[in-house]
Amino acid sequence: MNSNTLTNENLLWIERLKFNDRGIIPAIAQDYRDNTVLMMAWMNRESIQRTLETGEVHYWSRSRAELWHKGATSGHIQKVKQLFYDCDRDTILIKIEQVGDIACHMGARSCFFNFVPIYPR
């Protein structure tokens, strides 16, 4: 058994997650070095398993309705460093190493580049 093989224990927490009625769950990708939030996308069971098996983040593309190996085309792969889920078991947080330091398909480091001016307090 190599280190990438999933054991039953690895899979148990996945089955306890609360996937929505489409069988997916939101996943937040955060830079493991400085905690910058890079993007939010969705995962299904298969993408979580592929992420654990490969050490590289796989999402579920809702628009293409297919498994999405992040960076497979662009080279901007996300290497998993730490993985968490929240108290309600309905959101995943992944600390990653972002290859190329670009997570956004529009070329930005983070997808959250739209700033809304608010009144300072």
Add this chain to the structure above:
Amino acid sequence: MNSNTLTNENLLWIERLKFNDRGIIPAIAQDYRDNTVLMMAWMNRESIQRTLETGEVHYWSRSRAELWHKGATSGHIQKVKQLFYDCDRDTILIKIEQVGDIACHMGARSCFFNFVPIYPR
């Protein structure tokens, strides 16, 4: 007009967001000091507007199906520091000051306290 009144320009970006078929959008709350991701919850148009008007984060509670002024009961209010939305306009990121330094209803600082052991690479 006081500083809390929303102008048309304030509201325009909200109308451009992509709410899901339930009229809500995911919102990530992040500590403005050290970038810790504290929680993820959902917002509708009204909760975004109330957040901007008051400077305190309001979510939409899916379980209670009502506007949720975070911290109204517990005292663990979230004061808005910066607000962003992502490239796809379907996720919000809010940098906040977490009063009491506890965001989770279970008493933890962050809701993401469940750590999944993964194979180091």
